[in-house]
Amino acid sequence: PESFYMEANYPNPFNPSTRIRYSLCQGADVELTVYNALGEKVMTLVDAFVSAGSYETEWNGLTDEGQPAVSGLYMARFSVRSGSVSHQQVQRMLLVR
Numbered sequence: 001p002e003s004f005y006m007e008a009n010y011p012n013p014f015n016p017s018t019r020i021r022y023s024l025c026q027g028a029d030v031e032l033t034v035y036n037a038l039g040e041k042v043m044t045l046v047d048a049f050v051s052a053g054s055y056e057t058e059w060n061g062l063t064d065e066g067q068p069a070v071s072g073l074y075m076a077r078f079s080v081r082s083g084s085v086s087h088q089q090v091q092r093m094l095l096v097r
Contacts, residue, residue, distance in 0.1 A: 001023035001024060001025050001052065001053070001054060002025055003023070003025050004023065004024055004025060004028070004078075004080045004087040004089075005023045005089070006020065006021070006023075006032075006076070006078035006089045006091060007020070007021040007022065007091075008091050009059075009076060009091060009093050012093055012094060013093075013094035013095070013096045014061075014093065014094070014095060014096070015061070015095065015097060016060060016061050017058050017059060017060045018058070018059055018061075019056055019057070019058050020032065020045070020057050020058070020059065020076055020091075021056045022054075022055055022057075023053070023054045023055070024051070024052050024053060024054075024055075024080065025052060026052045026082055026085075027049065027050065027051045027052050027082065028049070028050060028080045028082035028085075029048070029049050029050075029080070029081045029082065030046050030048060030049070030050045030078070030080055031047050031077075031078075031079040032045040032046040032047075032077070032078050032079075033045065033047075033076070033077050033079075034059055034076055034077075035077060036069070036072065036073075036074055036075075037072060037073045037074070037075075042063050042064070042074065043059060043062065043063055043064050044064060045059055059076075059093075061095055061097075068097070069095055070095075071095055071096055071097040072094075072095060073092060073093070073094055074093045074094075074095060075091065075092055076090065076091045077089075077090050078090070078091075
């Protein structure tokens, strides 16, 4: 990959789960977190150092506590930190139960 990038989730809208692909041009600390429409954290999908490459993760529609998230609009926030370089990207997702 030539840059840090998160693709739109697929499928969208989704039920019961959706896939999120992202790419890193170099190894970096990655945080991929799902927030509800009120800005409250719902689920942390990735929070680790990740080597350069392309990856895919899945959100199964559950919260960090293991409870089903309600139908509605969610945001996936992709945050990358590598030395002095930082990148953030947000994608909207629609969960329909």
